[in-house]
Amino acid sequence: MIFFTIDKENRREHVYQQIYKKIKAELLEGRLRVNEKLPSKRELAERLQVSVNSVSSAYEQLLAEGYIYTIERSGYYVEALDQFIEQSAESLLMDEDLKETEVDRSGWLSLSHMSSDLSGFPFKEWASCQRAALSTHRKELAEVPGPQGSYRVRETIAKLISRTRGVRCEPEQIVLGSGTQALLQQFVGLQPEGIRAGIENPGYTRVYRMLRQMKIETEAIGLDEKGIDAGEVKKAAPELLFITPSHQFPTGTIMPVSRRIELLNWAARKHGRYIIEDDYDSEFKYGTDNIPALQSLDRNQNVVYMGTFSKTLGPGFRISYMVLPPALLRRYREMYDHWIPGTDAFSLFTLHYFIETGMYERHLKRMNHRYEGKRSRLIEELRKVFGTRIRIRDIPAGLHFLADIQTDVPPSAIQKSAEKEKLELYTLERFRLSEGGREKAGLVSLIIGFAAIEEEDIQEAAVRLERIL
Known part of the structure; x- marks a missing residue:
């Protein structure tokens, strides 16, 4: 037997949606017997003081989803449904290490090789x-x-x-x-x-x-x-x-x-x-x-x-x-x-x-000029800050270059310090595929990307890098 009421003042859900949800809940919780006949559309409409169309829409949705079945000229009946196997509430909770939160990137500067500069995109x-x-x-x-x-x-x-x-x-x-x-x-x-x-x-x-x-x-x-x-x-x-x-x-x-x-x-x-x-x-x-x-x-x-x-x-x-x-x-x-x-x-x-x-090649020409300027400025600034401590593998191609810098800070600590300084940065260690060929003590190799950094931020990025190392 169906016992529920409808909130006609509810502006968030239509009447037929409320009827559909209430009947579905009773079905899933086993309060209606298998093959039990549901009230006719007119009967339920009168009981709930709603339109027949609202009941009809609810029944049709339940029928489409397989919760009920119909017999011609007889009415609507409860479908046979297995009861859900329920696990403990704790087992359904997501572990904390799997959760994601949006990272606040305000104040960050990027020396990443993976990023590009969309400020000049047409x-x-x-x-x-x-x-x-x-x-x-x-x-x-x-x-x-x-x-x-x-x-x-x-x-x-x-x-x-x-x-x-x-x-x-x-x-x-x-x-x-x-x-x-x-x-x-x-x-x-x-x-x-x-x-x-x-x-x-x-x-x-x-x-x-x-x-x-x-x-x-x-x-x-x-x-x-x-x-x-x-x-x-x-x-x-x-x-x-x-x-x-x-x-x-x-x-x-x-x-x-x-x-x-x-x-x-x-x-x-x-x-x-x-x-x-x-x-x-x-x-x-x-x-x-x-x-x-x-x-x-x-x-x-x-x-x-x-x-x-x-x-x-x-x-x-x-x-x-x-x-x-x-x-x-x-x-x-x-x-x-x-x-x-x-x-x-x-x-x-x-x-x-x-x-x-021809827009693509014109865009490439502009970006080559733009990136060449950033690259030259960044190399100049790094040499100014680090002096003889830095050796830049100055190959004029691509969107990154390799820099070897004298420092006693290990690569693992560099990554943590970079996060504190809000500087996106990667060491060569990240890309070593085997144990051989590690850097000598007192030296770290950095992959310096220059695509995403704005020219006005280059000096500040170099200063932050010096503090890290």
């Missing part, structure tokens, strides 16, 4: 490209894209990277994705079981951890003055080699052509070897022209080129791509024919117009 021009995307591509936006993403966008990117990076490819070879990690996971899925990978050390911790989590035997391979050590590569003999030749992360080394040819020849000597070239911030080069991609030298289709717009547009845009050799492209299409890409088609078509109209 939002008006981007918005005009968004309007063009909406007016021209409504049909495509209403459909599920293919596994590789829009052909038109891939065609635009193929022309761009051919012009700016020397990458030789057809639009068909490009796969669009939401980030390098996601694309790399797909690429690894194309490989046979038992493959081994090699990665630069120090290098990308995220990629190293991801490969190991995917049960790929991964060797951390050391560096020399030319980038990844070719001798160690030959000794480790991996099938996959993940490198950043145009601006090694995190040391900044630019791999010379002699080492590039040596690695390409190494890959060509055995079938099934691939070099994954992560060209993460090659658009930024100061004083000289950009250095062509490793892929541009490849004569044997052994290089998988990976690029991103996260550095040029901003990390939040999440647009990346990889260029597959034809042999791997066939395998990709066979394996991922069911795949729905994680990219945002609206952003991709917007990017297409941003590139096609």
Whole structure:
């Protein structure tokens, strides 16, 4: 039997919502028997002094969710429901270490290599490209894209990277994705079981951890003055080699052509070897022209080129791509024919117009000039503050540089002190993938990013860094 009342003065919930919730509660708490007939809509409406339409809407919602069933010309009945298994209230509470709170970033300064400067982003021009995307591509936006993403966008990117990076490819070879990690996971899925990978050390911790989590035997391979050590590569003999030749992360080394040819020849000597070239911030080069991609030298289709717009547009845009050799492209299409890409088609078509109209390259030119000014000013300020205690690996490329500073403060303490000083900062230790090659006592290596810092804050950032060290 149903016993409840309705608050007609309640402005937050409609009458039918109150009826629905009250009946549902009685059902879930077992106060109504299985197969018990509910009052007719008219009967319940009269009892509650409400409209029949309100009762009808409540019954229809309960019916749609499976709480009740109906028999034609007979009425509504209680469905058979299992009782919930209830755990203790304490076991349902979230542990404190899993909770998140929004961090107050006021007063912080950033020397992070991961951030970019959006203060110079041409939002008006981007918005005009968004309007063009909406007016021209409504049909495509209403459909599920293919596994590789829009052909038109891939065609635009193929022309761009051919012009700016020397990458030789057809639009068909490009796969669009939401980030390098996601694309790399797909690429690894194309490989046979038992493959081994090699990665630069120090290098990308995220990629190293991801490969190991995917049960790929991964060797951390050391560096020399030319980038990844070719001798160690030959000794480790991996099938996959993940490198950043145009601006090694995190040391900044630019791999010379002699080492590039040596690695390409190494890959060509055995079938099934691939070099994954992560060209993460090659658009930024100061004083000289950009250095062509490793892929541009490849004569044997052994290089998988990976690029991103996260550095040029901003990390939040999440647009990346990889260029597959034809042999791997066939395998990709066979394996991922069911795949729905994680990219945002609206952003991709917007990017297409941003590139096609020349806005993208004009934006890059402005940002190169802007970043070069910040970089020079920051180096000057650090040398002024630290004097002979600092050695800056002054490689004019990318959005960060490496600085070795004399200090007795250990890396773990540096991170804690940086938080107190509200300075976002990372040491080289964070990116060491194995125990070898630690810094000498009395010396720390810092990865100094300059994209996010405002010029007027550079002096204060250097002062805070000096207090930390």
